[in-house]
Amino acid sequence: MEVRVQNIRKEFSRFPALEDVSLNIGSGELIALLGPSGSGKTTLLRLVAGLESPTEGTIFFGDQDASKKSVQERNIGFVFQHYALFRHMTVLDNVSFGLKVRPASRRPPAAEIRRRALDLLDLVQLSGLEKRYPAQLSGGQRQRVALARAMAVEPNVLLLDEPFGALDAQVRKELRKWLREIHDRTGHTTIFVTHDQEEALELADRVVVMSKGAIEQVGTPDEIYDHPVSPFVYGFIGQSNCLNVTLASGEIWFEDRPIGLRAANEPDGAATLYFRPHDVELIDGCGGCLAGLVTASRRVAGTRHLELDLGRGHPAIEIELPPERAASADHTRIAFRPTRWKLFRKAERPQAPSQSVDTQAHELVRVGA
Ligand SMILES: Nc1ncnc2c1ncn2[C@@H]1O[C@H](COP(=O)(O)OP(=O)(O)OP(=O)(O)O)[C@@H](O)[C@H]1O
Ligand SMILES: [Mg+2]
Known part of the structure; x- marks a missing residue:
């Protein structure tokens, strides 16, 4: 689904975390939000998810104003920086969760939920681990479960907030490549937050460079690297x-x-x-x-x-x-x-x-x- 962020301003007790941010994300695009700590990446993601509401501005999902939709209605898949799996649930139950809690009218039958969850575990290469608990997995495996869980609801938009931030460099690199492959196969519109420029340049169709609550530049990895538009982007990328x-x-x-x-x-x-x-x-x-x-x-x-x-x-x-x-x-x-x-x-x-x-x-x- 296409997402349009229009002239968004977000204040927290008068502090402007985002100022006049506008961004169009095409359907099926993989966008990276890249910027230093505190630049407003998570805030923008939470606004798209509906976990925060803007002080000013509008977010459109397709041609519909998303502010009229609840978090559930937006049908978002969200993966957070820090593992957020349910510790008391098996891997299979974690992945099934989003479908199981749907109202009866929109909930698939139990057998269908199970089949979908197992398919997703196969997609994220965790087949055979469905009975394990999160504590019995490595960090990289847990984040792959989190991704499978986010995709289970067939989200309109997949939001990933530094999903590999806590992992070591080698695992990050592998997961990054793998995420790109999964994206190309599933085609979800995806917004990926990172403060690792290499990750953003390697993974994304387009990179959004943020600084101090504003967008400095939007472009393909080549455009951002070869034609930085400001001293900030020049200094921040490469x-x-x-x-x-x-x-x-x-x-x-x-x-x-x-x-x-x-x-x-x-x-x-x-x-x-x-x-x-x-x-x-x-x-x-x-x-x-x-x-x-x-x-x-x-x-x-x-x-x-x-x-x-x-x-x-x-x-x-x-x-x-x-x-x-x-x-x-x-x-x-x-x-x-x-x-x-x-x-x-x-x-x-x-x-x-x-x-x-x-x-x-x-x-x-x-x-x-
Ligand atoms: N709930 C909140 N209340 C007050 N201020 C907030 C809140 N959430 C974020 N902020 C402030 O808004 C600014 C942007 O925060 P945000 O979490 O979006 O940054 P970020 O780019 O995700 O940073 P990081 O890379 O460290 O995760 C920061 O100055 C932060 O302190
Ligand atoms: Mg953040």
């Missing part, structure tokens, strides 16, 4: 460097020299240059470029990360190179230039972030993409 620079006559200057990057048609003045560690090229005999002293170097999987000191109290810059190019770089001076980069006007953040990324006034230039 690694990035930022440098204070000056624009003069369409040239970008660092301190007292141009660095060989052009920003045509932009007004003169101070700005911040953002670039990712892997988006750099080394320059021989630097006339117009950036240069720094290598202060640390470490091998990370297939690349070498160098930390550079650009002097005069500038924050350290990290660049990433193929190991053979950086092998003997320690304590030497390196000249380089960003190949993909973006400028933001100084100290500027979107005042009222919205979904429409192309209207952000602070975005100046991006080249070489």
Whole structure:
């Protein structure tokens, strides 16, 4: 089912947990809500579920105003961050629960409930464990039971609030892949909360980046990573460097020299240059470029990360190179230039972030993409 969140504001005793949030989720889409702690992810999920009501704004399920529907009528499947299985019930009873408590008119016969629950346990690869109690399962198995339970009611929308948050990295990775497969098979419209960017980028059709109760950017994983619309998104997704620079006559200057990057048609003045560690090229005999002293170097999987000191109290810059190019770089001076980069006007953040990324006034230039 399609879900439309329109101009939602949510206050808790005057504290605005969400401010003017709008989001359209297509039927069958897998959406990740990604943001730091306190950014409003759980609040948004609870509003969609009907566990909270908005201070202002409307949520539509299809073309119907959901505020007119109770939590039951919304028919939501919800998996919480912390295990919320019924401890005194077997795995099978946990999965069957949502169907068993339905009013008689909408409740399937007992044999049908059992069959559906067993099918779901098969889907989440827990066949044979139906008689166990939650205490007799591993953390990953418990979350899979929770997911089966959420899906048993054939929900209009599946809401997952950091369902793998409490699990170790390896198990998380496996469950993430598996969740994507299950989603592709069942096709439930799914909203998945995480503060793990890797999880969001790998799993979701679209990622919603949230900060301080507002949406900073909505886009596919590629759009979010390759075209961040604000310094916040640049800094939050993946690694990035930022440098204070000056624009003069369409040239970008660092301190007292141009660095060989052009920003045509932009007004003169101070700005911040953002670039990712892997988006750099080394320059021989630097006339117009950036240069720094290598202060640390470490091998990370297939690349070498160098930390550079650009002097005069500038924050350290990290660049990433193929190991053979950086092998003997320690304590030497390196000249380089960003190949993909973006400028933001100084100290500027979107005042009222919205979904429409192309209207952000602070975005100046991006080249070489
Ligand atoms: N019931 C409540 N009463 C008062 N304030 C609340 C309530 N629920 C949430 N808040 C506040 O609203 C803000 C958003 O909270 P929310 O739980 O949505 O964040 P989150 O993005 O899910 O964070 P986390 O990643 O830590 O789970 C926080 O500042 C939080 O303190
Ligand atoms: Mg939360």
